[in-house]
Each structure stands twice: as structure tokens, then as C-alpha cells.
Amino acid sequence: MSRSATASLAALGVNPASELTSTTTDQATGRVLPVRGELAGLLPWGGLRRGSTVSVGGSTSLLLALLADATADGRWAAVVGLPGVGVLAAAELxxxxxxxxxxPQPGSDPGPVIAALLDGIDLVAVACPLPPSLARRLTxxxxxxxxxxxxFGPWPSADVxxxxxxxxxxxLDDGAETLRRQEISVRSGGRGSAGEPRRVLLSFGAEEIELPLVAGGPAGSDEPADAGPDRADELATRRATTWGRPA
Amino acid sequence: MKDTRLIAVWSPDWPVVAACTATGTAAHVPVAVVDGNEVVSASAVARREGIRRAMRKRAAQAVCPELVTFEHDPQRDARYFEPVAEAVEELAPGVEVVQPGLVAVPAQGPVTYFGSAEQVAECIVDHVAARTGTEVQVGLADSLFAATKAAHRGVVVPQGRTAEFLGPLGVHELDAPELVDLLRRLGLKTLGAFAEIPEKSVTTRFGGPATRQHRLARGLPERPLDKRRPAPELAVAETFDEPVGRIDSAAFAAKVLSERLHENLSARGLACTRLGIHARTENGEELHRVWRAAEPLTPRGIADRVRWQLDGWLTRERLTSGIRTLTLEPAEVVDGTALQLGLWGHDDERAVRALLHVQGLLGPDGVLTPVLDGGRGPKERVRLVPWGDERTPVRNPDHPWPGRLTRSPATLADDPAELEDENGVDVGVTGRLELTARPKKLVVRGRAREITAWAGPWPVDERWWAPDPHRAARVQVQTNEQAFLLVRRDQRWFLEGVYD
Structure with missing residues (x-):
């Protein structure tokens, strides 16, 4: 790509992958939406960069966890085409x-619906299968x-x-326990990740989960948003050794 | 739809009546009330002389030189209206002041008591005239808008025929000048013609506020009927060290308390559409009045109504002492987001517009927003309401809900399932809330999984408020790879969620 083309792309807010570094400035200026510590380590920008497309597979909890810190920070999220999404689990995450x-039902022509959401909603999660050409247009x-x-699912042009x-x-201890602590092993890859795949262990529910009583105050996350990947990894490992099975 | 029937009691030319009462102006004098330069109300005598609403003051005086004009004063309108509201309340409880000159009251009670709607109307007209000397007209219909229009004409609209009644009326009956103008240019001259357009098209073409007017034109209530009362902690109260007995101190108290109420509501993303004002005097007299507004009230709107009401009480009632305690209680709240963009910041406004746009494409039910609610199961603890609807909890989430689980499944399902022990026999739940056997196999949609561990059962009294609570129980089961939530209802297992 020529230098001038890169410059004009930069003017549009598109940067080459080499410049995608995780900086707190980006979060402060709102260019990158915050995610919880462990996830930040997986994303090349230390959060969800505005304008990017991220694909998620294998776990609805992982999808919901990506929305947590940004919505708690006052951003809006929409979930399209996932009628069974567990909202309570989302709140718990x-x-x-x-x-x-x-x-839940974007209809037979979901293109205009998703496009309209992208116009005003900060995070739009799409769970319905779309033809690749439409997917690229939405990206x-x-x-x-x-x-x-x-x-949520494969996407032809995902950055990560x-x-x-x-x-x-x-x-579960045959009646004596209940599901409390969840551990998700996540691998990142994709063209925007610039480098070899990374892995992280996400832990939820080590602390008591408090829900907001009314649909009012923002729910707190387990980790401060700015916890670096190192600290998060360390925490995850410690938790894993305390109670879990080896991952 | 029975309990949506409303009686509207309307006093024609109320600003003129209030001004004449205040000044002792005789009835045969042509009178107009002007706001700045424009006539807002004219007496019957003045109208006969050719005075119309919205006429320039100078033009009006030219048409009728002996015209007496008064400046518009909402406070005066409210002050002299309180006795009228009281007179109506003596016959029909639950009066709500819509504006000075117009009250609404649920029709069901009085109609049952007096025998027929026509009789209620007659009794109210006679009673108000006898008690206050004020001439009123009564209308009855299925929505406030229609009841008001019926009151203007002094008619009772039979149940279920409200749309039919509104159909032939002109679009100018809607209090939305820009929309009326637009509709006329589109050749839609009657409410009926406007009502025939599908709601979806109205939202897409004219935007959210027009949808509300469209509901009115169709004879539907302003907002979807919701009888839930807002949480009592939304109310604000103030006890005054020095009892309030003068208008100016009342105005100050009104302003301060209104700000507090508004902050309380907007912190929860709510706005108030019906406002209960409650006062207690030093000698223990209790005063109460509900104000009803078509639009969510702004802090200013709340303060105005409180001031008017206090003025009405202090001026008209023979209070033996000043007001000691003042309570403002939101009697009906709506979601502030969709109805009043002003409550939200710039970013939120973009989001709200995007969601309204999608509602325009898919219909109001196409975009849902969750309300965390009281209850036990992952489904009952979340209520999905169409975006823009009220989002106050129905069941108190603060209650202890035994049987609540610590974690909820990220994916909800509702599939018949089989839970079997090692011999392939259905596992049941005993009356003492124990499993009849150790679960070994889970079959959902023809796929069998081996269970490695399980937990529960937990009780599910889903319909604790219903007369016949049915027994149900939940269990969590684990396989090597996944965890599931199952519920047993009517002797059968269902997959309720997957902990993915």
C-alpha cells in the first residue's frame, strides 16, 4: 500500500495494523471501547477499537463478556438475531x-436493520448467518x-x-454445589491480530455477583477495566489452581 | 378494555371564566384572554362578535371595540379551578386534572353507581353548577383524547365505538400543528383517514411523536395501558420548619421539590406523566390531587403544577393552618428515553434514534429492551418490553426469592428433555424436593449426553400469586463438556438453558 493511500486511510480513521497498539490514550479519547482485563490482552488495541469487526465463536458468555465494560461505561449495545440470549447471564457478566x-428477529432482510443499528449503537452483535457480500458491506x-x-459466528472479513x-x-457435587465459577479458554487470531495466536483463560464468578436491583445503576465487573493482561493472566492462573480442573 | 373508559369534564373557555371570576366581570361583557399579542380564549359573547382564538389582539379590538382583555395567567386558571375539580370528585372518585378547565375520571365506578353514562353526565353537570356556578360539559369515551373531544360536544361514546366517533373529526383536533399541516397537504383531512395508515408507516415517515398522535386518532390510549404503580421510593417529601401559608413561599417550595423529583426520575431514565401532589397542614388536614399530563413532565412542568395546586389550596380552601408537609408522588411513569430525548446526552440520542429507526422497519415489537425483575427462573427474572415502553419492575427484585440460582445460562431454551437414571428410567422429583434417582443421561432433541454431575433440585413457585401454584423444580446437570439448566413441570423435564 502506498504511503499516500495509507495517509488518506488514516484520515478516515483507518490505521495499518502495525500502528495498532494498546494505549490508554485510545481508551480515554473513546477510540477504543474498554473490555475486561483478560480480554484486553487478546485484542491488539487493548479493547474494542471503533470501526473494527470482531468475530466470536463457541461461547455466548464470551460474546456477552465483550459487551460488559463498554455498556457499564455508558456505551450502547444491540444483539441481533439471538432470540435465546440470556439477559440475566449478561447482567451477571x-x-x-x-x-x-x-x-431477536431481524426479518428476512436483516441488512437494513443491522445498518441502521450501526448508525447509532456503539456495539452491534450479529448472530444471524448472512451472505458474505452483505457481511462485507456491514463491516x-x-x-x-x-x-x-x-x-457471533464466522465472518468473512473480521479483524480479530x-x-x-x-x-x-x-x-457440581451431586446436589451439594451449584454452578458458580466459570472458566473460558479463549484463543485469538485473525488478520488484525498481527502475530501468532494468543490464548487467555477468562474467569467469572470468583467473587460474589451483585446485580443492580432496579434496571438502574451500572453493574460492576469483576476486574478494573485497566487491569493489564499480565495481572489478568496471573489472576486467572491463580484461580485455576485454587479450585478448577487443569485447563 | 372496560377500565380504560374515561369521563372528561370540560369547562368551555376556562381562562375567560377564571378571569371573570377573579375580577367580577359580568357575563354579558365580551371578554378575551390574551397571551402577549394573541387571543387564547374568548367568551361566548365575544365569539358572537367575531373574536376567534389565535387572533391578534389589535385585530380583535378592531372587530369589537368594547372587548375587555385580560393577560393569560395559568396560575389564576388553576386557582379557580380547584373547586370545580373538588365538585367532580364528590361524585366520582379518582379525579385527575389534565389542565385547568379539564379533568378526567375513570368511568367504571360512577357508571355502575348511577346506572348509566348519560345519568353520570347529567349529575356531574348539575352538581358542578350547583356547587361552583360553573358550566361544564361531560364526555365519555375509551381514551382521554376521545373523551375530551366527546366533552367538547357533550356526548357519550358507546364502548368500543371510539374509533368510529373520532373518524369523521378533522385532523386539526390533534394538538400538533406541524403534523396537522403535513397531513392536510397529504390530503388526509380526517382523523379516520390518518388512522387508516399502518402504524409502521407512520413511525417511518413521520417519526416517533407522530406515532403517539396516530394512537390518539385510532382511539387508543396515549400509552399502552399499564396499571402498575411506580415504586414508592420515587416519591419525594419535604417537611417545612415554617408552615407554608403564602403563595411566594409555596412557589419556592414547589420549585425545590420538583427538582428533586425530576432528578430522582431521570436517574432511573424515567419521566412522570401523572403527578400526585399531597399536602398536610399543621393542623392535620390532608389534601391530595393528581395531575395528568399528555407529555412527560419537565422539571418546569412539575414545578408549575405544584405551584398551581398549592395556590389553589391556599387561596380557595379554608385552611386553618399552613402546609407542613408536601409530598410529590409520581403516579405514572414512562421510559424517559423514547419520549423525551432531552433526558439523555448526545451519544444516547444517536442510539435512541437508531433504535426508533429499527422500530420503524420492524414494528414496535421488533426492538426489545430488558427489565430486571423479581422472580426465580432466568426467564421470569427478565422481562423484555418493546423499546420505549415503561421499564419499571413488576415484581420486587429486592424480595428474597428462595430457589434463585447464583448463575444464569447464557443461552435460554425451551425444549422437551429426558433425564434418566442408569437404568433408563425417568428421574422424578419427590414432594420433599429430592430427586428419585441419580441422573445419568440427558436426551435433548434426540441427542444423548452422559451426565457427570448434577445439582439441585430447587423449588420453582412460578405463580405464587395465582390461586393454583403448580409444583416445579430446577436442576443443573453437567456433562464432560457442558452445563445445562433443566426444569420439571407437569411431570416432564424441559431444557431451560445452556451454560455456554
Whole structure:
């Protein structure tokens, strides 16, 4: 790509992957939406960069966890084409559900619906299968509107692919225990990740989960948003050794 | 639809009546009330002389030189209207003031009591005239808008025929000048013609506010009927060290308390459409009045109504002492987001517009927003309401809900399932809430999985408020790879969710 082309792309807010570094400035200026610590380590920008497309596979919890910090930070999210999405689980994972809109049935022509959402909603998660040409157009739309498109399932032009390799829970003790602690092993790849695949262990529910009583206050997440990947990894490992099975 | 029937009691030319009462102006004098330079109300005598609403003051005086004009004063309108509201309340409880000159009251009670709607209307007209000397007209219909239009004409609209009644009326009956103008240019001259356009097209072409007018034209309530009362903690109260007995101190108290109420509501993304004002005097007299507004009230709108009401009480009632305690209670709230963009910041406004756009494409039910609610199961604890609808909880989420699970499935399902023990026999739940056997196999949609561990059962009294609560229970089961939530209802297992 020629230097001038790169410059004009940069003017549009598109940067070459080499410049995609995780900086707190990006988060402060709103160019990157925050995600919880462990996930930040998987994303080349340390968060969800506006205008990017991220695909998620293998776990609905992982999809919901991506929405948590941004919605708690006052951003809006929409989930399209996922009628069975567990909103309560979303709240438990830290999503501020009062800024969550659901479009369970986008109809036979979901293109205009998703495009309209990208116009005003910061994070748009799409779970319905789309023809590749439409998917590419929506990726372009997200870039243009500075929204984050999260594809739940394969997507032809994703900048980053996050895949849950396993979802494990604390072992139920035949009536004596209940599901409390969840561990998701996530692998990142894709053209925007610039480098070899990375892996991270996401832990949820090590602390007591408090839900907001009314659909009012934002739900807190387990980790501070700015916890670096190192600290997060360390925490995840420690938790894993305390109670879980080896991942 | 029975309990949506409303009686509207309307006093024609109320600003003129209030001005004349205040000044002792005789009835045969042509009178107009002007706001700045424009006539807002004219007496019957003045109308006969050719005075119309919206006429320039100078033009009106030219048409009728002996015209007496008064400046418009909402406070005066409210002050003299309180006795009328009281007189109506003596016959029909639950009066709500819509504006000075117009009250609404649920029709069901009085109609049952007096025998027929026509009789209620007659009794109210006679009673108000006898008590206050004020001439009123009564209308009855299925929505406030229609009841008001019926009151203007002094008619009772039979149940279920509200749309038919509204159909032939002109679009100018809608209080939305820009929309009326637009509709006329499109050749839609009657409410009926406007009502025939599908709601979806109205939302897409004219935007959200027009949808509300469209509901009115169709004879539907302004908002979907919702009888739930807002949480009591939304109310604000103030006890005054020095009892309030003068208008100016009342105005100040009104302003301060209104701000507090508004903050309380907007912090929850709500706005108030019916406002209960409650006052208690030093000698223990209790005063109460509900104000009803078509639009969500702004802080200013709340303060105005509180001031008017206090003025009405302080001026007209023979209070033996000043007001000691003042309580503002939102009697009906709506989601502030869709109805009043102003409550939200710039970014939120973009989001709201995008969601309204999608509602335009898919219909109002196409975009849902979750409300966290009381209850036990992952489904009952979340209520999905169309975007823009009220989002207050129905069941108190603060209640203890035994049987609630710590974690909820990220994917919800509702599939028949089989849960079997090692011999392939159905696992049941005993009356003492124990499993009849150790579950070994889970079959959902023909796929069998081996269960490695399980937890529960937990009780599910889903319909604790219903007369016949049915027994149900939940269990969590684990396979080597996944975890599931199952529920047993009517002796059968269902997959309720997957912990993916």
C-alpha cells in the first residue's frame, strides 16, 4: 500500500495494523471501547477499537463478556438475531442491560436493520448467518460509522477472531454445589491480530455477583477495566489452581 | 378494555371564566384572554362578535371595540379551578386534572353507581353548577383524547365505538400543528383517514411523536395501558420548619421539590406523566390531587403544577393552618428515553434514534429492551418490553426469592428433555424436593449426553400469586463438556438453558 493511500486511510480513521497498539490514550479519547482485563490482552488495541469487526465463536458468555465494560461505561449495545440470549447471564457478566437493545428477529432482510443499528449503537452483535457480500458491506458500514461489529459466528472479513476453546464450570457435587465459577479458554487470531495466536483463560464468578436491583445503576465487573493482561493472566492462573480442573 | 373508559369534564373557555371570576366581570361583557399579542380564549359573547382564538389582539379590538382583555395567567386558571375539580370528585372518585378547565375520571365506578353514562353526565353537570356556578360539559369515551373531544360536544361514546366517533373529526383536533399541516397537504383531512395508515408507516415517515398522535386518532390510549404503580421510593417529601401559608413561599417550595423529583426520575431514565401532589397542614388536614399530563413532565412542568395546586389550596380552601408537609408522588411513569430525548446526552440520542429507526422497519415489537425483575427462573427474572415502553419492575427484585440460582445460562431454551437414571428410567422429583434417582443421561432433541454431575433440585413457585401454584423444580446437570439448566413441570423435564 502506498504511503499516500495509507495517509488518506488514516484520515478516515483507518490505521495499518502495525500502528495498532494498546494505549490508554485510545481508551480515554473513546477510540477504543474498554473490555475486561483478560480480554484486553487478546485484542491488539487493548479493547474494542471503533470501526473494527470482531468475530466470536463457541461461547455466548464470551460474546456477552465483550459487551460488559463498554455498556457499564455508558456505551450502547444491540444483539441481533439471538432470540435465546440470556439477559440475566449478561447482567451477571457485567453488562448494563438498560443500555442493551435486542432485535431477536431481524426479518428476512436483516441488512437494513443491522445498518441502521450501526448508525447509532456503539456495539452491534450479529448472530444471524448472512451472505458474505452483505457481511462485507456491514463491516465497511461499521468502519465508516465508527461502531464495533461483533459477529457471533464466522465472518468473512473480521479483524480479530476470538474462539472459546472450552467453557468449564466448577464441578457440581451431586446436589451439594451449584454452578458458580466459570472458566473460558479463549484463543485469538485473525488478520488484525498481527502475530501468532494468543490464548487467555477468562474467569467469572470468583467473587460474589451483585446485580443492580432496579434496571438502574451500572453493574460492576469483576476486574478494573485497566487491569493489564499480565495481572489478568496471573489472576486467572491463580484461580485455576485454587479450585478448577487443569485447563 | 372496560377500565380504560374515561369521563372528561370540560369547562368551555376556562381562562375567560377564571378571569371573570377573579375580577367580577359580568357575563354579558365580551371578554378575551390574551397571551402577549394573541387571543387564547374568548367568551361566548365575544365569539358572537367575531373574536376567534389565535387572533391578534389589535385585530380583535378592531372587530369589537368594547372587548375587555385580560393577560393569560395559568396560575389564576388553576386557582379557580380547584373547586370545580373538588365538585367532580364528590361524585366520582379518582379525579385527575389534565389542565385547568379539564379533568378526567375513570368511568367504571360512577357508571355502575348511577346506572348509566348519560345519568353520570347529567349529575356531574348539575352538581358542578350547583356547587361552583360553573358550566361544564361531560364526555365519555375509551381514551382521554376521545373523551375530551366527546366533552367538547357533550356526548357519550358507546364502548368500543371510539374509533368510529373520532373518524369523521378533522385532523386539526390533534394538538400538533406541524403534523396537522403535513397531513392536510397529504390530503388526509380526517382523523379516520390518518388512522387508516399502518402504524409502521407512520413511525417511518413521520417519526416517533407522530406515532403517539396516530394512537390518539385510532382511539387508543396515549400509552399502552399499564396499571402498575411506580415504586414508592420515587416519591419525594419535604417537611417545612415554617408552615407554608403564602403563595411566594409555596412557589419556592414547589420549585425545590420538583427538582428533586425530576432528578430522582431521570436517574432511573424515567419521566412522570401523572403527578400526585399531597399536602398536610399543621393542623392535620390532608389534601391530595393528581395531575395528568399528555407529555412527560419537565422539571418546569412539575414545578408549575405544584405551584398551581398549592395556590389553589391556599387561596380557595379554608385552611386553618399552613402546609407542613408536601409530598410529590409520581403516579405514572414512562421510559424517559423514547419520549423525551432531552433526558439523555448526545451519544444516547444517536442510539435512541437508531433504535426508533429499527422500530420503524420492524414494528414496535421488533426492538426489545430488558427489565430486571423479581422472580426465580432466568426467564421470569427478565422481562423484555418493546423499546420505549415503561421499564419499571413488576415484581420486587429486592424480595428474597428462595430457589434463585447464583448463575444464569447464557443461552435460554425451551425444549422437551429426558433425564434418566442408569437404568433408563425417568428421574422424578419427590414432594420433599429430592430427586428419585441419580441422573445419568440427558436426551435433548434426540441427542444423548452422559451426565457427570448434577445439582439441585430447587423449588420453582412460578405463580405464587395465582390461586393454583403448580409444583416445579430446577436442576443443573453437567456433562464432560457442558452445563445445562433443566426444569420439571407437569411431570416432564424441559431444557431451560445452556451454560455456554
Amino acid at each position: 457485567g453488562v448494563s442491560v438498560q443500555r442493551l437493545a435486542l432485535v 465497511a458500514r461499521a468502519r465508516q460509522r465508527r461502531a464495533v461489529l461483533i459477529a 477472531e476470538l474462539t472459546a476453546e472450552s467453557v468449564r464450570w466448577n464441578s
